[in-house]
Amino acid sequence: MxxxxxxxxxxxxxxxxxxxxxxxxxxxxxxxxxxxxxxxxxxxxxxxxxxxxxxxxxxxxxxxxxxxxxxxxxxxxxxxxxxxxxxxxxxxxxxxxxxxxxxxxxxxxxxxxxxxxxxxxxxxxxxxxxxxxxALGPDPLAPEFTPEVLEAILDAAGRAQLKGVLRDQRIIAGIGNAYSDEILHAAKLSPFKPAGGLSPTERAELYAAIRTELAEAIERAAGLAAKELKDAKRAGLRVHGRTGQPCAVCGTTVAEVSFADSALQYCPGCQTGGKPLADRRLSRLLK
CATH class of the missing domain: 3.20.190.10 (MutM-like, N-terminal)
Structure with a gap:
């Protein structure tokens, strides 16, 4: 997408x-x-x-x-x-x-x-x-998207999981499944962490990751013809779509959580203290 x-x-x-x-x-x-x-x-x-x-x-x-x-x-x-x-x-x-x-x-x-x-x-x-x-939320690369704006978003989200908050276009505009994975990996945050429970340091790291990951992806795509953009996107991703491959940062095997019509990828070593997240679909199959 x-x-x-x-x-x-x-x-x-x-x-x-x-x-x-x-x-x-x-x-x-x-x-x-x-x-x-x-x-x-x-x-x-x-x-x-x-x-x-x-x-x-x-x-x-x-x-x-x-x-x-x-x-x-x-x-x-x-x-x-x-x-x-x-x-x-x-x-x-x-x-x-x-x-x-x-x-x-x-x-x-x-x-x-x-x-x-x-x-x-x-x-x-x-x-x-x-x-x-x-119905769009604020653009994460706009000057008006300040750390204070993100803090208000996280506070309002409460117990909602970070992954869902980042993907909700009514909350923040433009971020989807792939770049939410990349942002959370860069910020070293679990996709299932409650949005309102982030420490001040984690909030600052999340803000920096949002701005940096999106800006760098735009820079990689700059000047490319439309037909070249898909390959450029895939080449720039570190965790999304890389299940089973070693994390480029710590070497841990990238893991996946599957849902009915999508999946997220994350690095247990960087993001969850080495603990795997529950894959609900796989868990149901094993019962």
């Missing part, structure tokens, strides 16, 4: 490639991905891309005063082409969900793999009209 660093890199890439281009056609291939109906997508024809912004994991293109917004969800992606087919797209069961074609023949496709179709597309007059954006 693309998270804040990859989405920021996509925003930067689109700002460089799309700015000033005129829309020829905006076409749906998967009707369920479009969550709005007024204005219609046809309203984009002949309008010019003015700027590209990011809100959490949402990318928003201002096109002639309208906002074309998309969220790639778990399995969505953007593919840029200098020359797209001129023939209109045909709705079907393939991965193509949406195409934006510019007057010079270039443009991008939004695609989504798998059977769970969650990619979301909006065309609105104001960004606040997108429910997911209106």
């Amino acid at each position: 693309p998270e804040l660093p990859e989405v920021e890199a996509l925003r930067s890439y689109l700002a460089q490639t799309c700015a000033g281009k005129t829309v020829a056609r905006a076409e749906l291939a998967a009707f369920a991905c479009l969550k709005t109906f007024d204005p219609p997508l046809s309203a984009l024809g002949g309008l010019e891309v003015e700027l590209v912004e990011r809100r959490g994991k949402f990318v928003a293109l201002n096109i002639g005063g309208l906002w074309l917004v998309f969220h790639l969800a778990r399995a969505g992606w953007l593919t840029w082409r200098e020359e797209l087919p001129s023939a209109p797209v045909r709705p079907g069961k393939g991965p193509l969900a949406f195409r934006l074609l510019f007057a010079d023949g270039s443009g991008f496709n939004l695609t989504e793999a798998g059977t769970q179709k969650r990619l979301a597309l909006y065309l609105v007059n104001e960004l606040a009209q997108v429910p997911g954006i209106a």
Whole structure:
């Protein structure tokens, strides 16, 4: 799933490639991905891309005063082409969900793999009209995200587990499964530790890890084309997706906790004092 660093890199890439281009056609291939109906997508024809912004994991293109917004969800992606087919797209069961074609023949496709179709597309007059954006918590890289803001978030979360707090877009915008694992590893904190129970030192380390891990991931992705971002993300991860491999910091084998539709990875040596966390799914199988 693309998270804040990859989405920021996509925003930067689109700002460089799309700015000033005129829309020829905006076409749906998967009707369920479009969550709005007024204005219609046809309203984009002949309008010019003015700027590209990011809100959490949402990318928003201002096109002639309208906002074309998309969220790639778990399995969505953007593919840029200098020359797209001129023939209109045909709705079907393939991965193509949406195409934006510019007057010079270039443009991008939004695609989504798998059977769970969650990619979301909006065309609105104001960004606040997108429910997911209106409900977002603070951006963790914004100047306004101070240590005091994080402390208030942790206090309000109480007994809630740190992993869930970091992933909740209504609490902090942009962090997902992968970077929450990386942040907690860098801060040497258990993903199951109660958010409100952190010491002052642990709070400071968590704040530093949030800012550093995200900023470094953005730096690694800077200047990359959209097609290169997935591999760059995987290459930069130390614990997420590395179950069974030695931790690069202490050498302990990276462990995993599985859930119904996801999994987290952590280093017992760095984060839990050498103790394995209970894997609820595995525990049920062993009963």
